[in-house]
Amino acid sequence: MSNNKIMEQKKYIKPTNNFTFKRTGHVVRNRTVLAAMTNKQSYKDGTLSNIELNWLLKRAEGHFGIITTAAAHVSKRGQGWKGEIGIFSDDHIENLEMLTSGIRNYGSLSLMQLFHGGMRSPQHLTGLKPISASQNKTNDSLDGITISATIADIKSIINDFTASAVRCFKAGFDGVELHGAHGYLLSQFLGSKTNRRSDEWGGDIAGRTKIVLEIFRSIKEKVPESFIVGIRISPEIKKGGIHLNDSLYLVEALKNEGIDFIHISCWNIYAKSTEYPENSNTLTEWFTKTIDDLPPVITTGNIWSCQDAFNALNQGADLLGVARVGIAYPDWPKNLFSKEYNPKKGPYSFDKLKKAGLGDVFIEYMRLWKGFVLDES
Numbered sequence: 001m002s003n004n005k006i007m008e009q010k011k012y013i014k015p016t017n018n019f020t021f022k023r024t025g026h027v028v029r030n031r032t033v034l035a036a037m038t039n040k041q042s043y044k045d046g047t048l049s050n051i052e053l054n055w056l057l058k059r060a061e062g063h064f065g066i067i068t069t070a071a072a073h074v075s076k077r078g079q080g081w082k083g084e085i086g087i088f089s090d091d092h093i094e095n096l097e098m099l100t101s102g103i104r105n106y107g108s109l110s111l112m113q114l115f116h117g118g119m120r121s122p123q124h125l126t127g128l129k130p131i132s133a134s135q136n137k138t139n140d141s142l143d144g145i146t147i148s149a150t151i152a153d154i155k156s157i158i159n160d161f162t163a164s165a166v167r168c169f170k171a172g173f174d175g176v177e178l179h180g181a182h183g184y185l186l187s188q189f190l191g192s193k194t195n196r197r198s199d200e201w202g203g204d205i206a207g208r209t210k211i212v213l214e215i216f217r218s219i220k221e222k223v224p225e226s227f228i229v230g231i232r233i234s235p236e237i238k239k240g241g242i243h244l245n246d247s248l249y250l251v252e253a254l255k256n257e258g259i260d261f262i263h264i265s266c267w268n269i270y271a272k273s274t275e276y277p278e279n280s281n282t283l284t285e286w287f288t289k290t291i292d293d294l295p296p297v298i299t300t301g302n303i304w305s306c307q308d309a310f311n312a313l314n315q316g317a318d319l320l321g322v323a324r325v326g327i328a329y330p331d332w333p334k335n336l337f338s339k340e341y342n343p344k345k346g347p348y349s350f351d352k353l354k355k356a357g358l359g360d361v362f363i364e365y366m367r368l369w370k371g372f373v374l375d376e377s
């Protein structure tokens with residue numbers, strides 16, 4: 001079917017309508033997705049804590065269609081923050097089983113986000129020198145310049161993502177989301193500025209995409225057909241050298257491999273390409289309007305009101321990712337039956353956030369997000 005016809009049909013979809021992943025048959029009860037949110041509430045060894053369990057289950061109880069975990073490091077070397085959830089060991093599985101069964105009991109689907117920070121995984125946390133596609137400058141002045149991954153390193157990164165996906169399957173997740181966005185390791189391979197390799201893992205966009213494709217293929221060999229495997233991407237990262245055309249290439253390539261969804265991280269669903277400002281397409285529309293037979297699309301960025309949700313669907317997205325509004329309003333999806341729903345943006349009091357199921361550590365972290373937590377001092 002032509003893109004125009006598909007876009008025309010999508011105009012009649014409501015945020016409260018269910019959605020079926022055609023390949024696997026998974027039914028999502030509505031169009032809402034709790035996007036991955038690092039909340040720093042896991043135990044030191046990366047196991048899921050009760051407080052993190054409850055934070056996520058409260059959103060399943062609030063009728064989110066899909067619950068995504070925070071970015072979970074696939075190896076010790078890939079950890080980006082203190083209190084980050086891990087999936088690098090079989091020891092993580094037991095607590096995660098409580099999460100996946102709880103989410104299922106509330107009627108939502110569960111995804112774990114698989115993550116490696118690369119040049120943004122500081123040594124003071126991991127005990128290991130940061131690694132990247134090339135020798136790149138780290139954020140941490142103590143770490144200086146990263147190691148440039150050898151072929152053996154690349155193979156073990158692929159294995160780490162694969163083993164982690166298998167653990168997710170064993171823990172009962174419906175699927176995984178590869179974190180290919182926001183400048184972390186997979187983005188560092190995708191970007192021409194952070195990947196200056198001259199071997200088959202770098203160079204042109206085909207080379208820079210190779211690690212993502214190999215991870216996808218490797219995971220698919222090891223998990224059952226019924227397991228969902230998708231990816232989150234940033235359409236453009238100027239600083240890292242990821243251009244819109246690179247992202248379109250990547251999505252086309254992943255489509256041909258049979259990926260189950262593409263999650264476009266826009267930060268603002270109304271934003272246009274910074275490279276083609278004269279074009280009226282939003283970032284999401286660059287994908288939905290130009291690629292035929294696109295896999296299901298999740299779009300995320302500044303969706304708060306019911307009208308925003310409709311607008312994102314009108315851009316051709318199938319599913320709506322939200323982060324901040326899902327922190328303040330755990331039952332946000334239940335309100336989408338009302339077209340006028342327009343929840344108040346922050347700042348929110350400590351008490352409100354506590355009632356919404358956030359632990360003290362998470363609330364403190366949210367103070368870094370400008371205007372989110374009320375300053376009551």
Ligand SMILES: Cc1cc2nc3c(=O)[nH]c(=O)nc-3n(C[C@H](O)[C@H](O)[C@H](O)COP(=O)(O)O)c2cc1C
Nearest residue numbers: 035036037038070071267300301302303322323324
């Ligand atoms: C506290 C917080 C933690 C986040 N952690 C992650 C993360 O672990 N992985 C990720 O891909 N994005 C992460 N993000 C980005 C969100 O998933 C989302 O894309 C972004 O906040 C924009 O959506 P929003 O406008 O609905 O908040 C985080 C955002 C917030 C607010």
